[in-house]
Amino acid sequence: MQSINEKxxxxxxxxxxxxxxxxxxxxxxxxxxxxxxTESPISHKYLNHGALIELI
Structure with a gap:
């Protein structure tokens, strides 16, 4: 019998x-x-206080 990794x-x-x-x-x-x-507004608007991770 094969292990799960082998399968x-x-x-x-x-x-x-x-x-x-x-x-x-x-x-x-x-x-x-x-x-x-640099043209992306979201990277600069939400760069502070870890707010970007909440959007993702």
Whole structure:
């Protein structure tokens, strides 16, 4: 009997996992670049007192 880890990371699930990781990484990079952008009003308006984390 295979353990849960062996079943989850088996060969047939790898394309699904890679796609999942790619999409999430792409979204995370998009959020970070939008936040860092100086043209983004939210990054400067809510930068104080940790209010940004409440919006996310």
């Amino acid at each position: 989850f990371v088996s060969g047939r699930n790898q394309p699904y996992l890679l796609g999942f990781l790619y999409r999430n990484f792409y979204r995370l990079v998009g959020i970070i670049t939008d936040y860092i952008s």
